[in-house]
Amino acid sequence: MPGSTFGTLFKITTWGESHGKGVGVVVDGCPPGIPLDEATIQAMMDRRKPGSSSASTSRKEPDKAIIMSGVFEGVTTGTPIMIMMHNKDAKSDAYKPYADLFRPGHGDITYEAKYGIRDWRGGGRSSARETAGRVAAGAVAKAFLDRKNISVSAYTTALGGIKAEKRDLNVINENPFYCPDTDAAEEMQQRVLAVKNEGDSLGGIVEILAAGVPAGLGDPVFDKLDAELAKSLMSIGAVKGVEIGAGFEAASKKGSENNDPITPEGFATNNSGGILAGISNGDNLLMRVAVKPIPSIAIEQNTTDRQGNPRTISTKGRHDISAIPRINVVCEAMVCLVLADHLLRQKAILSVNNDQ
Amino acid sequence: MPGSTFGTLFKITTWGESHGKGVGVVVDGCPPGIPLDEATIQAMMDRRKPGSSSASTSRKEPDKAIIMSGVFEGVTTGTPIMIMMHNKDAKSDAYKPYADLFRPGHGDITYEAKYGIRDWRGGGRSSARETAGRVAAGAVAKAFLDRKNISVSAYTTALGGIKAEKRDLNVINENPFYCPDTDAAEEMQQRVLAVKNEGDSLGGIVEILAAGVPAGLGDPVFDKLDAELAKSLMSIGAVKGVEIGAGFEAASKKGSENNDPITPEGFATNNSGGILAGISNGDNLLMRVAVKPIPSIAIEQNTTDRQGNPRTISTKGRHDISAIPRINVVCEAMVCLVLADHLLRQKAILSVNNDQ
């Protein structure tokens, strides 16, 4: 029944719903001695903040991250780190009209089916607001990975059908969509504004690259590194697909095209996405997620109420046009969490051999 | 470190490597009173058997499934069901030439990195032979789902770039590729034979459909039904991508196109793949996996030996041209296992409410 815990050694548990008192996360298993302060967490939280692009809602979510435990004299102690954000600027009344309706594309109908009850205020637990806790935890994981020289970046490679042709990671912080192709970013901007006027919304694709990942991470056969990455990314509300390396393109390749030749200097290509047989191979990890369009749209749609009567709904209010770019840092956080967990899992094996 | 266990309430643990004494699985948590015999399991195992299509190896793997425990007087007792298959017809000597080489696209190099040691005979634990245990466990899950009128089917929608245009599930058992489009199946056959002659291999796409799934399965936020399905499917060796419902196509749709309207009779479309906010919505579950081409090919490839010296390798011998169609039943098994687990998890909630 519970599903709010993720990870084995680097383990997180999130809590909180959209319009409750707050949201947060317990990070249990972060190694001791990692420097950590609220500013580090806030920096990552701020990338999730709405309003940074034309695609995002104007709802103010200052999301001031407070470290409640687990840090002493500026470093982690190895004990649970609880980080919380108070909910502010939540306008529950705006959701009252929908309290008795099922919004298409949302979890209203399924939460009702599962629990027989739901918190209709802002989507309750199914709100994207839940990801605030993930990002806070991801910031802790990132602080740990930094010390191991592992870096993770998420960027937009498609939005509303506009595809990035280039992969210039130097420019991703220079446009509102974290897009590695400046020209594409400009087209995305036009596309977003046009669709906004239509009262519609857009989906897209986020690519995540992890560099500096040592070979050996991942636990066959069910806890393969790619399996855990897939789970972590698919657990983000708007994600409908995950692929590693060549991904779905591998399906139409021949073995001679898809295999990455091995040379004394490393792999000649990276169709594997840095993972072979579920274990990292020392190359960059590369993966992509398909993000569905935001289901809340102003255009009128058919639905039913809780009693099953036909109704229509048009969602006006403060909504993102696309989960991109706010979702990018959530993807990044999840990949950081998986890597931190598997780094520790692999440390256990290595140290056994090393100190014999 | 360990990764051979999957599931929370319906929990399986597989063991065994390609050329060891055998492979098998412990199924723990199957409810008591489910009729089960070796013939039921064997029927599902036989669908994994090589030789049923031109794409598969001629290695004989009779895979006689033996129930070692957990069944008494024809029904499950609720205690662990261990099912094993002895390894037969394993020709380890054929792998000796590669003992010191890393086969491109295989886990040789990553197992070496992870464990510092590897069983080079037939891929050891990274062999697709490991999936025999999954299928045996899947047969147990299927027996349980049968009683709940839930059915799961896996079929081939693409092979070597040939795509099935139709979805006629009535014909999937009438062609060697379990393809729901007879015309496409014939093209696939031509494609396989051509590539076989080139000494190359092919990938493809498997679609899995689950019907009769009640609304309410899946545990937000990390153990969402789609997240667990993604993990279970991505944990299959050859899988490089997973998508649910519209999947990657959702990325280029607008909200008004992607949302499934709700009517008193149910959902008007199924872009969600039967899952909203990580919980089943009562519609059919629909998902697809990208299967990479078999990495073992006769064409010469660049690689290195364990010491890092440049070498070439050409894998001759008994290998599948494509993991499809043998992988289909593995996908089906994994989906059955996830559903059995979440069905039990949801039963706990429901019964609490029902008997109050």
Next chain:
Amino acid sequence: MPGSTFGTLFKITTWGESHGKGVGVVVDGCPPGIPLDEATIQAMMDRRKPGSSSASTSRKEPDKAIIMSGVFEGVTTGTPIMIMMHNKDAKSDAYKPYADLFRPGHGDITYEAKYGIRDWRGGGRSSARETAGRVAAGAVAKAFLDRKNISVSAYTTALGGIKAEKRDLNVINENPFYCPDTDAAEEMQQRVLAVKNEGDSLGGIVEILAAGVPAGLGDPVFDKLDAELAKSLMSIGAVKGVEIGAGFEAASKKGSENNDPITPEGFATNNSGGILAGISNGDNLLMRVAVKPIPSIAIEQNTTDRQGNPRTISTKGRHDISAIPRINVVCEAMVCLVLADHLLRQKAILSVNNDQ
């Protein structure tokens, strides 16, 4: 590495240290629809409050429990319930003199060994203050068990060598030690005052009785009900022993004395403590824990500093003379949590059979 999570379906994660900003717990997996408010939790928290008996510290811990999430319109929603208490009246300076010393009987030396760092303020995470989160979670579990007519009581059967001869549960709330024997309670009072004057401390025994527990709870072979109860109780800091039913006395009995005869009306005796082969048998659950004396004493003791130099220590300040009676409600909470978890686990099985 992490160890702050307990339970499978009814799962809790505690966080917080003695002198940090607060302590709390995430309860994940509580069934939806259970009435819950802060007053219910506070009532159980208050039983953990110091000052209720002569054996307890005068430190003020108002422990105002705040429900941060998971409750909507007065009932649980099935999503994570976060409950927190701000730390108040924490006098960290009082611990400065010991920052460089290892207090005998405390976790100072082992936290240092494990993490290489420790929060010396009030014992940090190893403080009994951590149990506040357990009690808050236990109150949620109790609210669930109430609906199933399961009740759990913890009471003192020994303190400082004084043993309760009677088991009159009606009087346990009428004396400060929750002792089911009024005469013994008076002797305990004398004993506590005498030892207080000596600057010493006392241990004792707490017995826990659970009534109304249905037969069938517990998952053989490792997650037996008694095994999980033993873990849950032994995880309380001061507990050094756990026994079920006849416990250590069973070791000197003969089979004919220890077996509980079965009659059409039920078991004739209850040496088993209500558990056979790890599964509840429908009788009352009965168990006892050995509580060691509080290690912080005014009497001077030998120790070393962090550098290994011999030192002496005398702990003056606000300390309990005995963990009893404050620990009683913690024991009760842990038993409630185990029962809630296993009740849900068993519901899964039962419902499978019932609705076929």
Next chain:
Amino acid sequence: MPGSTFGTLFKITTWGESHGKGVGVVVDGCPPGIPLDEATIQAMMDRRKPGSSSASTSRKEPDKAIIMSGVFEGVTTGTPIMIMMHNKDAKSDAYKPYADLFRPGHGDITYEAKYGIRDWRGGGRSSARETAGRVAAGAVAKAFLDRKNISVSAYTTALGGIKAEKRDLNVINENPFYCPDTDAAEEMQQRVLAVKNEGDSLGGIVEILAAGVPAGLGDPVFDKLDAELAKSLMSIGAVKGVEIGAGFEAASKKGSENNDPITPEGFATNNSGGILAGISNGDNLLMRVAVKPIPSIAIEQNTTDRQGNPRTISTKGRHDISAIPRINVVCEAMVCLVLADHLLRQKAILSVNNDQ
């Protein structure tokens, strides 16, 4: 529902029932490179064999341990190690008369309550035969601990009320009861023979000592080392109590008596049993378990049949008089498993700090 898996990083899953085809265990997470062969496992299995003392059944259980996977060229590979024993000399017909009866002190009645079905042949899954898998797994753990110079010994300190006064571990292999006091062992022998003639059975106490355990093992707050040891030992069928260090005696001590003074040379006493705040302190681990008398006795007892009618039962046949001494090696195995698991868990932390 499932409960047959134990451990986090060093994880085992047992399977099999008394009169099924066999029993066994999957050990997942054993580090690679540990020398292991069947003889090593067999040596530990043989200590569980009946017939070594007058207290044990004459049933022949050769228990030939077969390694089915996970070992290649004499060392572990890091992949699952499956070890199995075929069931031999099982006389199911001897149990037919009891198929409809609930044997007092046995799990018959509770398995029936839990699963609605039970395998009545020899106790099915609730049989002590299940522990064969534990011992095989314990032998693997022991092989790992050997390399870390950690040793674990279990010995009898009480049997049928006769207590060992001495702790001479040199003599424990020189008497049939693994008793560290030769005089007591002789008395135990007399006691066993007397009770055997009465058709009755005996309980006792087993003490387990682990030497060479490094400080730092155990994960606060729920996965404390003592909590996990308590669970592991209480999960053994006949165990009704567990205590660490001074255990129940600590309940009547004063703090000044119970605290172990710390000196530059180590702890002056060991009332803690080597564990403070749930973490090993570098001293010997010391714990004791209470073993109840074997419930199968020849003396007639009251019971009911499955329909609730009053009946009597007298169990004649091949039964142990006491679970001691066969249970000793099971206790030893469980302690080895807990230590192996926590050693790996702690390695993860240490290596993080070491290689920074």
